[in-house]
Amino acid sequence: MLCTTEGLGPKCVSQPTRRGPVIETARLTLRPVQASDAQRIAALAGDITVARMTSSIPHPFPRSAADGFVAKAAQADLAREVLFAVEAEDGDFAGVLGFHSKTGSAPELGYWLGRPYRGRGYMTEAVNGALDWVRDEWGKRYIVAGHFADNPQSGQVLIKAGFLYTGEVLMTRSKARGEDAPTRMMVWLA
Helix, strand or coil, X not given: CEEECCCCCCEEECCCECCECCEECCCCEEEECCHHXXXXXXXXXCCHHHHCCCCCCXXXXXXXXXXXXXXXXXXXXXXXXXXXXXXXXXXXXXXXXXXXXXXXXXXXXXXXXXXXXXXXXXXXXXXXXHHHHHHXXXXXXXXXXXXXXXXXXXXXXHHHCCCXXXXXXXXXXXXXXXXXXXXXXXXXXX
């Protein structure tokens, strides 16, 4: 296990498991998504305030969709895609963070956090811990991300993690909204 004391406190990165690495920050554990997470995923992602700020979560979000997400996470090619369950300091499943590579492009960061866990700095801490792993263990030097223009809180998470705005605004489909929404694009360089 690799441990450091940089940033928000001690952080340890374990050796990768069959389905992905485990990252520990001062208050959080980022770990592979497990079948036992499906019920919490369905409950938290099923909240319209969560779903409408993502491109990929439909609303409503039934348990079967959560089961499908868990199955997809288990099949992920770790060279191109890594999905983490974000576990709060009390051990509760709080959200998801992941990196997805498209052919010929930089990995893209996406995340969501359940409503009960907002306002505590959890996602900023999770993103910072994950980016340390991306740089040091996954060997990536360039990550892209975007946030819907009507979600400035997500933009603040990315800014605090060192992302910079590119000036590009794309129209991105939101399944929960059923329409395209302006997305402010950002980049992180290791």
